[in-house]
Amino acid sequence: MARLKIDNLRKSYGPVEVLKGIDLEIEDGGFLVLVGPSGCGKSTLLNCIAGLEDISGGDILIGERSVTGLHPSKRDIAMVFQSYALYPNMTVEKNISFGMEIRGMPRAAREAAINEVADMLQIRELLKRKPSQLSGGQRQRVAMGRALVRDPQVFLFDEPLSNLDAKLRVDMRTEIKRLHQRMGTTIVYVTHDQIEALTLATKIAVLKDGELLQFGTPDQIYNDPVNMFVADFMGSPSMNLLPATVVEDGGALMVSLAGHEGDMLLPAPESAAMRALLGRQVIFGIRPEAFTDPQGADRTTGQIEKRTCFVDVVEPAGSDTFAVVNLGGKSAVARLRADAQIAPGAVTELAFNMSKAVFFDPASQARVQ
Amino acid sequence: MRESFQNWLPRLVLAPSFLLILVFVYGFIAYTGYLSMTNSKMLPSYDWVGLANYEKLFRLRHWNTAMKNLAIFGALYIIVSSLLGLLLAILLDQKIRAEGVIRPIYLYPMALSFIVTGTAWKWFLDPGIGLENVMHQWGWESFSFTWIKDRNMAIYTVVIAAVWQSSGFVMAMFLAGLRGVDNEIIKAAQIDGATGFRIYRKIIIPMMRPVFLSAFVVLAHLAIKAYDLVVALTGGGPGRATELPATFMYSYTFTRNQMGVGAASAIIMLMMIFSIIVPYIYSELKSGENR
Amino acid sequence: MSAAGQDIALKGSRITRFVIYTVLIVFAIFYLLPLYVMLTNSLKPLEEIRGGGMLSLPKVWTLEPWRAAWSHAQIGVSPTGLKPFFINSIMMVVPAVVLSTFMGAMNGYVLTKWSFRGSGVVFGLLLLACFIPFQIVLIPMARILGLIGLAGTTWGLVLVHTIYGLGFTTLFFRNYYAAFPTELVRAAQIDGASFFQIFWRILAPSSAPIVVVTVIWQFTNVWNDFLFGVSFADFDSIPMTVALNNLVNSSTGVKEYNVHFAGAILAALPTLVVYIVSGRYFVRGLMAGAVKG
Numbered sequence: 001m002a003r004l005k006i007d008n009l010r011k012s013y014g015p016v017e018v019l020k021g022i023d024l025e026i027e028d029g030g031f032l033v034l035v036g037p038s039g040c041g042k043s044t045l046l047n048c049i050a051g052l053e054d055i056s057g058g059d060i061l062i063g064e065r066s067v068t069g070l071h072p073s074k075r076d077i078a079m080v081f082q083s084y085a086l087y088p089n090m091t092v093e094k095n096i097s098f099g100m101e102i103r104g105m106p107r108a109a110r111e112a113a114i115n116e117v118a119d120m121l122q123i124r125e126l127l128k129r130k131p132s133q134l135s136g137g138q139r140q141r142v143a144m145g146r147a148l149v150r151d152p153q154v155f156l157f158d159e160p161l162s163n164l165d166a167k168l169r170v171d172m173r174t175e176i177k178r179l180h181q182r183m184g185t186t187i188v189y190v191t192h193d194q195i196e197a198l199t200l201a202t203k204i205a206v207l208k209d210g211e212l213l214q215f216g217t218p219d220q221i222y223n224d225p226v227n228m229f230v231a232d233f234m235g236s237p238s239m240n241l242l243p244a245t246v247v248e249d250g251g252a253l254m255v256s257l258a259g260h261e262g263d264m265l266l267p268a269p270e271s272a273a274m275r276a277l278l279g280r281q282v283i284f285g286i287r288p289e290a291f292t293d294p295q296g297a298d299r300t301t302g303q304i305e306k307r308t309c310f311v312d313v314v315e316p317a318g319s320d321t322f323a324v325v326n327l328g329g330k331s332a333v334a335r336l337r338a339d340a341q342i343a344p345g346a347v348t349e350l351a352f353n354m355s356k357a358v359f360f361d362p363a364s365q366a367r368v369q
Numbered sequence: 370m371r372e373s374f375q376n377w378l379p380r381l382v383l384a385p386s387f388l389l390i391l392v393f394v395y396g397f398i399a400y401t402g403y404l405s406m407t408n409s410k411m412l413p414s415y416d417w418v419g420l421a422n423y424e425k426l427f428r429l430r431h432w433n434t435a436m437k438n439l440a441i442f443g444a445l446y447i448i449v450s451s452l453l454g455l456l457l458a459i460l461l462d463q464k465i466r467a468e469g470v471i472r473p474i475y476l477y478p479m480a481l482s483f484i485v486t487g488t489a490w491k492w493f494l495d496p497g498i499g500l501e502n503v504m505h506q507w508g509w510e511s512f513s514f515t516w517i518k519d520r521n522m523a524i525y526t527v528v529i530a531a532v533w534q535s536s537g538f539v540m541a542m543f544l545a546g547l548r549g550v551d552n553e554i555i556k557a558a559q560i561d562g563a564t565g566f567r568i569y570r571k572i573i574i575p576m577m578r579p580v581f582l583s584a585f586v587v588l589a590h591l592a593i594k595a596y597d598l599v600v601a602l603t604g605g606g607p608g609r610a611t612e613l614p615a616t617f618m619y620s621y622t623f624t625r626n627q628m629g630v631g632a633a634s635a636i637i638m639l640m641m642i643f644s645i646i647v648p649y650i651y652s653e654l655k656s657g658e659n660r
Numbered sequence: 661m662s663a664a665g666q667d668i669a670l671k672g673s674r675i676t677r678f679v680i681y682t683v684l685i686v687f688a689i690f691y692l693l694p695l696y697v698m699l700t701n702s703l704k705p706l707e708e709i710r711g712g713g714m715l716s717l718p719k720v721w722t723l724e725p726w727r728a729a730w731s732h733a734q735i736g737v738s739p740t741g742l743k744p745f746f747i748n749s750i751m752m753v754v755p756a757v758v759l760s761t762f763m764g765a766m767n768g769y770v771l772t773k774w775s776f777r778g779s780g781v782v783f784g785l786l787l788l789a790c791f792i793p794f795q796i797v798l799i800p801m802a803r804i805l806g807l808i809g810l811a812g813t814t815w816g817l818v819l820v821h822t823i824y825g826l827g828f829t830t831l832f833f834r835n836y837y838a839a840f841p842t843e844l845v846r847a848a849q850i851d852g853a854s855f856f857q858i859f860w861r862i863l864a865p866s867s868a869p870i871v872v873v874t875v876i877w878q879f880t881n882v883w884n885d886f887l888f889g890v891s892f893a894d895f896d897s898i899p900m901t902v903a904l905n906n907l908v909n910s911s912t913g914v915k916e917y918n919v920h921f922a923g924a925i926l927a928a929l930p931t932l933v934v935y936i937v938s939g940r941y942f943v944r945g946l947m948a949g950a951v952k953g
Contacts, residue, residue, distance in 0.1 A: 047846075052850075071375070072850045073852030083841055085841060087862055088866055089866055098848070098851050146847075378855045380776060387785070390785055393804075394823075397797040400800040465681075467684075471688055474692055475687065479942075480880060482886065483884070484924075485904070492920065503714050506711075506712035541943055594795075601908070619891075622798065635793065639793055643791075650784075
């Protein structure tokens with residue numbers, strides 16, 4: 001087990017720079033999730049850590065040791081692939097023992113190791129089967145088993161759940177989390193699924209176009225996004241990002257956005273940055289769960305603002321009811337209690353939890369604190 | 370040290386093939402190209418004569434006959450094989466019970482050597498013992514089929530034998546194409562009220578464009594290379610009636626001791642093939658990259 | 661191959677079906693006719709053929725033409741039959757197929773799983789080499805074979821066929837391995853397997869279908885080749901196709917059509933057997949050769 005440090009990592013294919021100086025550090029036993037849209041460089045970053053791709057600049061340290069230039073097998077890592085990458089011609093048992101065999105481990109030790117992971121993952125009855133005879137979830141387990149027998153310093157997971165159906169994905173997610181809690185090994189995990197990122201990670205790195213946009217705990221990423229991209233990407237349904245204007249009302253800063261009956265005013269935090277935008281446009285960001293029916297609003301915060309809104313569409317979703325509301329000239333989603341009495345076309349009072357509101361500069365897309 | 374050896378290993382493994390191809394294909398092309406501009410006769414000589422061999426080549430009646438024959442043979446071979454292949458593929462795609470029996474019968478000629486094909490057709494078309502003789506024996510005294518001995522018609526017997534050999538393969542290509550047509554497109558057309566023939570004419574056959582292109586490229590390059598079949602079937606005769614560039618090249622280089630002219634004719638053949646193949650490969654590789 | 665196209669079967673009357681079947685059967689006869697002619701006439705005495713019975717079954721059945729074709733027909737100048745040339749062909753085909761298939765497999769492995777700057781160019785050169793008219797290499801090849809002392813030998817022909825088969829064998833394996841999941845190679849790398857271990861332990865066990873396709877393709881092409889055989893072979897190395905042509909076109913004496921037909925079948929037999937035993941793979945090879953990418 002070891003910490004992982006990535007120092008100004010650069011990677012280019014010819015003139016195309018796909019990783020533009022990434023700095024990351026995950027403590028020993030941490031669970032780092034790399035998340036971003038496809039093409040953001042997250043899988044490339046993982047492959048660089050694994051040593052499957054050469055890096056163009058910077059350094060990677062596992063523990064205190066630089067692994068740059070080392071062969072993948074010498075980095076003391078194990079990897080679980082998106083397609084599981086089980087060797088099709090070998091049984092489950094052979095799949096798990098292949099690496100140990102290559103390393104010249106004696107047969108008895110190999111068998112002991114296989115038995116141990118087989119019990120841990122409950123795949124004992126699958127050992128003699130070929131991968132083609134396994135279900136998706138079983139393959140997933142075997143792939144993890146193959147990684148586990150290495151007992152590495154760092155586990156690498158490359159979108160391991162993306163080939164499973166929705167239900168199984170949730171189960172396996174829990175299982176991975178349980179495994180991590182039990183083994184305490186450092187994990188680097190790539191996904192494009194922001195829910196996976198939030199549920200699994202101790203630290204999340206949000207990447208886009210080869211740049212690290214934000215690196216922090218799931219709470220920081222979710223509640224304190226540094227820019228509009230992170231705010232929009234994390235969370236489902238995603239954050240409402242509504243055009244508004246910064247105004248002053250009786251000395252207090254407010255934002256004004258187009259509502260049901262003319263402009264609606266909401267209080268804005270007093271700060272130099274905000275005041276600098278007075279009279280200009282700002283993007284008002286509020287997550288659906290902070291924009292709800294007055295009964296369902298978080299009573300512990302003192303910043304609940306109730307406003308009348310026009311409900312355009314109602315989408316019951318079982319556990320919640322979503323209401324689409326016209327705000328700031330756009331469709332905003334409010335998350336109401338499941339049994340909230342509301343009908344499309346209604347004009348009703350909704351609550352804004354302004355303690356959760358965030359503001360962005362529309363020009364730079366950056367957060368205005 | 371070991372690591373860097375592993376890094377070089379892929380290059381080392383590919384190197385022998387690369388060198389062999391570089392020398393034995395591209396080096397040889399260059400060498401033949403060079404010879405085509407010398408006055409080599411029986412043995413290669415290195416006296417530079419520029420384009421004289423090419424000028425001579427295009428003045429030779431023998432060569433012009435070969436090119437004319439190639440035009441006739443190539444055009445008919447490609448057109449007949451494609452149309453026949455398409456027809457048979459469509460017919461075979463009509464829920465034919467015996468498809469498993471018929472398809473291999475159409476395809477087996479592709480497994481044969483052109484020499485075997487040539488031998489079989491040579492005697493079957495021979496007026497003395499073959500088809501004509503059989504018809505006479507069966508009582509059709511006036512039946513006459515002497516194409517293989519006829520200077521004006523012999524080239525068409527080459528077409529017959531070549532079509533016999535290749536059309537089954539074209540059929541297989543079209544059959545694969547037909548089976549790859551999206552079912553829903555056809556259902557949509559049926560709902561629009563189109564009937565069988567019209568669906569084929571308006572929808573399916575136009576969708577076979579890539580297959581037509583592949584078939585054209587394969588058949589055209591086979592036509593230009595055609596050598597064995599002519600040797601076995603007619604020997605280039607009667608006279609020079611079935612001479613093709615490939616047989617011309619061989620006889621000028623190895624029996625008539627005009628190596629310079631032979632090399633020039635080989636270069637022309639290469640240019641003909643490359644003008645078809647290079648754009649095709651280029652577009653295939655390009656569309657492959659875009660996938 | 662799900663029969664998607666069959667949904668649009670030309671629905672129609674019995675007459676339509678009858679016409680379709682008739683056309684299909686007529687063409688089946690067209691394709692079978694030469695084989696039938698070769699087979700029946702190789703089993704009858706010469707007089708029957710001369711008497712105009714080419715399309716009828718033998719009245720007198722005889723294996724003599726086969727015996728003659730195999731062991732004592734006049735080929736060129738000596739009455740050896742086709743047997744020594746059949747053996748020549750085998751001696752040439754086996755090493756040429758093994759070598760070109762193996763090299764093609766390694767090339768395909770490198771080109772798909774270990775590609776490096778410039779490997780695409782190498783592949784382009786190999787691919788283009790598939791289509792050159794072999795006339796272009798005849799003159800220099802004859803010189804080189806002479807220079808390295810392989811002129812007129814079976815090993816010379818093995819070399820020639822190996823080199824000019826490389827393009828297609830590489831193409832086959834490259835296309836096959838391109839569809840082989842690269843993640844498996846990566847997983848094996850992390851497991852510590854070396855370049856050759858990955859090939860032999862991971863890719864090779866899954867390569868049986870493409871090996872079969874390639875071997876059949878190469879076997880058929882090399883066996884059926886005439887141009888290289890006629891250009892570069894001496895008596896000790898003349899392959900079957902060239903010998904058959906010599907048999908049929910030797911101008912001395914009477915034309916023994918029945919022997920010619922028996923010889924033609926002998927020359928066709930190995931590839932025909934391969935086709936009958938593994939027609940599916942044979943067709944797949946043809947298609948792979950036609951449809952690149």
